[in-house]
Amino acid sequence: MGKDGTHARSAPELRVQLGPLSLKNPVLTASGTFGYGQEFSDFLDLARLGAVVVKGISLEPRPGNPPPRVTETPAGMLNAIGLENVGVERFLAEKLPSLRRRNATVIVNILGNSEQEYAALAERLEDAEGIAALEVNISCPNVKEGGIAFGTDPKTAARVTEAVRQKTHRPLIVKLSPNVTDIGLIARAVEAAGADIISCINTVSGMAVDVFSRRPKLANVLGGLSGPAIKPVALRCVYQVVHAVSCPVIGIGGIQTALDALEFLLVGASAVQVGTANLVRPTAAVEVLDGLERFLRHQGLASVQEYIGTLDTTCRLPQAEEACAGDG
Amino acid sequence: MPKTQEKARLLETRRVAEDTHRIALYAPRITATARPGQFVMVRITSEGTDPLLNRPFSFHRIHKDDGLFEILFRVVGRGTWLLSQRKEGETLEVIGPLGNFFTLPPAHEETVALVAGGIGIAPMEEWGHRLAQWARGDEARRVYLFYGARTASEVVPTRRLERKGVTTFISTDDGTLGRCGTALDLLDQTCRDLSIRPQRLYSCGPLAMQAAVATWARQQNLPAVMSLESVMACGIGACLGCALPAVPPDDSSRIHYVHVCKEGPVFDSRKILWEKMEPMPVRPLSFVCS
Numbered sequence: 010m011g012k013d014g015t016h017a018r019s020a021p022e023l024r025v026q027l028g029p030l031s032l033k034n035p036v037l038t039a040s041g042t043f044g045y046g047q048e049f050s051d052f053l054d055l056a057r058l059g060a061v062v063v064k065g066i067s068l069e070p071r072p073g074n075p076p077p078r079v080t081e082t083p084a085g086m087l088n089a090i091g092l093e094n095v096g097v098e099r100f101l102a103e104k105l106p107s108l109r110r111r112n113a114t115v116i117v118n119i120l121g122n123s124e125q126e127y128a129a130l131a132e133r134l135e136d137a138e139g140i141a142a143l144e145v146n147i148s149c150p151n152v153k154e155g156g157i158a159f160g161t162d163p164k165t166a167a168r169v170t171e172a173v174r175q176k177t178h179r180p181l182i183v184k185l186s187p188n189v190t191d192i193g194l195i196a197r198a199v200e201a202a203g204a205d206i207i208s209c210i211n212t213v214s215g216m217a218v219d220v221f222s223r224r225p226k227l228a229n230v231l232g233g234l235s236g237p238a239i240k241p242v243a244l245r246c247v248y249q250v251v252h253a254v255s256c257p258v259i260g261i262g263g264i265q266t267a268l269d270a271l272e273f274l275l276v277g278a279s280a281v282q283v284g285t286a287n288l289v290r291p292t293a294a295v296e297v298l299d300g301l302e303r304f305l306r307h308q309g310l311a312s313v314q315e316y317i318g319t320l321d322t323t324c325r326l327p328q329a330e331e332a333c334a335g336d337g
Numbered sequence: 338m339p340k341t342q343e344k345a346r347l348l349e350t351r352r353v354a355e356d357t358h359r360i361a362l363y364a365p366r367i368t369a370t371a372r373p374g375q376f377v378m379v380r381i382t383s384e385g386t387d388p389l390l391n392r393p394f395s396f397h398r399i400h401k402d403d404g405l406f407e408i409l410f411r412v413v414g415r416g417t418w419l420l421s422q423r424k425e426g427e428t429l430e431v432i433g434p435l436g437n438f439f440t441l442p443p444a445h446e447e448t449v450a451l452v453a454g455g456i457g458i459a460p461m462e463e464w465g466h467r468l469a470q471w472a473r474g475d476e477a478r479r480v481y482l483f484y485g486a487r488t489a490s491e492v493v494p495t496r497r498l499e500r501k502g503v504t505t506f507i508s509t510d511d512g513t514l515g516r517c518g519t520a521l522d523l524l525d526q527t528c529r530d531l532s533i534r535p536q537r538l539y540s541c542g543p544l545a546m547q548a549a550v551a552t553w554a555r556q557q558n559l560p561a562v563m564s565l566e567s568v569m570a571c572g573i574g575a576c577l578g579c580a581l582p583a584v585p586p587d588d589s590s591r592i593h594y595v596h597v598c599k600e601g602p603v604f605d606s607r608k609i610l611w612e613k614m615e616p617m618p619v620r621p622l623s624f625v626c627s
Contacts, residue, residue, distance in 0.1 A: 041576070042575060042576065043575055044573075044574060044575040048573050048574045048575045049573070049575070051339045051340040051341070052340065052342055064577075072591070072592040072593060072594055073577060073580060073594060074580075075580075075582065075613070075615070076567065076568075076579075076580045076581060076582070076594075076614075076615060077567075077568050077615060078568075078577070078578045078579075078580055079568055079569070079570045079576065079578030079579075080568060081388060081389060081390050081416075083387055084386045084387045084389055085389060086389060086390060086570055088570070088576065088578060090576070090577050090578065090580075093577050093580070093594070228615060236386070236389050237386040237389065265386060285389070285570075287571070287575065288390070288570045288571035288575060288576050289380070289389060289390060289391060289571075290342070290380075290430070291340075291342060291432065291571075291573060292342060
C-alpha cells in the first residue's frame, strides 16, 4: 500500500489524543476567527470539527479597539480587534448552550488583565458542562494589558499557567506568541507550570501605513498578522516547540488547505487550528478535514497518528553532510 | 434567512461610468432570499491567496425570476481592479445574502428621499425600485432621489429608476452635470426650491457625506436610514473587524461598537457616533494598479 495509488480498506482513523484531551479529529478552528460557532452554522456542521475554539472570553465584556480594526496585506491580514467579547456570563448563558445544541466540541479561549482574572475565569468555567478544554491566551498582541504582556516572559507565562492550573481539572492548553526571542523557552516554562498542551502561534506583530494620508491603516497602529503570509513562521515555531517540550502541540498559522495542515502534522503537531481561512471560506475547516482524510487514504495510512511527527531531517547525501550540518 | 456560499457565474460585465463597473452574477440560492440593503462577499480571485480577503458589495439589482443579481462598484484598489478584469463565463465564490435590509416606511409616511453620493448609488437602485412599487400603492406617495457625483463622467445612469417613477435630481461637485455641489447641497436646495418635505431619508455614500446628511436630518427632525460601509474581513460577524462607534443601547457614555456586517449595514443615523469615525483613506487612482 502507499504512494502507488492503492487505498486503505477502511476509513482512516482521525481520532487524536492530546494528553488528557481526546478529539474526534485533529482539525479545530482558531479563536477569533470563528466567532462563537453559531456564525458558521449555516455553512457547516459544527459537530464535524475536532473542536471549536471560541472567541477569547474575559470576565467582563470588552468593547474592543476603535476602527479601523482590519486591513489586508500581501497574502494575509492585520487585525487589532482588541479582544472584543461578550464576557463570561453572557458566554455561559447564550453562546455555550447554542454550541452544545449543535453538538460542537467546545474549547474556551480565556484572557485577563491579571493572573487573578485568568484564575477567576477558570473557576467560573469549571462547573459549566460541555467544555472540553481551556485555551489560555497569553499572546494577543493588540491590547496593552494582559495578552502578550504575559506571553513574552517565561516567568509571567508560567505564573498565569499555574494560576489557571490550580482552578481547573480540565485539559489546559496555553497559546503562545511568535513575538519572542526563544519560543522554546516559553514553551518549557508553561509545560513545567502545568500546561497539558501548547498551541502556537498567535498572530505576528505587524504594521501597515497609508502613504497618501500618512496615517496608520489600523487605529491601534500595530496589529497582528495572520493568513498564508505567516505559515513559514508558524511552522518554524511549532517545530521548535515540539523539540522543546514533551507535551502535545497544536499548530496554528496560515492553514488554508489540507496540505497546509499536513505540514504542521509532519513537523510534529498533534492537531491544527484553521484560522483566517474561515473568514474567507466559511467551510474552510471541513474542507481541510475532508482533504486530510483523502490524503491519508491516498498514502495508505490507517490513522493520522501514523503521519504525525514523521519529518525526516536526516542528510541524504553523505558527501554533503558538512554542508547540511553547517546550513544556516 | 440562511446564508449561502455559492459558485456564481459571471453573466455580464459592463463599464457604466468612469472606473465604475456593473456585473451580473447567476447565483439562484443567494438571489432567492436577497433583499435590498443586504450585501454579498465576493472572492476576487479563484486562484491563490493574494488578495486574500473577499470584498463586500451591496445588491444593486435583484432579479428573482432569473436567479441573478447585479453589483455595482468603483475601482478603488487592487481588489476592485482585479474584479473589473474578470470575464463573462467565469465563476466567482460568493457568500450571501448578508446583513440587515431596508424596510418600508411606516404607514403614515408619504414622501421619502433617497440620497446617494458617488458609488453610494449602488444599493439605492434596487431599494428605489421597491419604493417605487410602494408609491404605486397610494397616490399621495412620492419617492425622490438626490444623487451627487464628483463629475459628469462618474454619474451612473438612473433612467431605470426614473422610468419607475422616482423623481431624480443630480449634482456634481464640479458642476459638469446637474446642480453644482454635493448630494446634500442638492437635497437641501431642491427641498427648499420645490417645497419638498421628505418624512424619511435613505442614504448611502462616503463617510463625510453620511455624517453631513445625519446632521441635516437631525436639524430637520427626520429619521435617516443609512447604508454604511467599512473595511471588512469576513462579512458574517466572526472577525468583528467592521466595528463602528455607536450609541450604547442603554444611552450611557460607555464605549460601544456596532458591526457593519452584523447589526448593519443599514443603521438609524442617530445610533452612530459620527464624530468618532475615522475617514477611510482614499488612494489616487493613478496609483491603484502600479
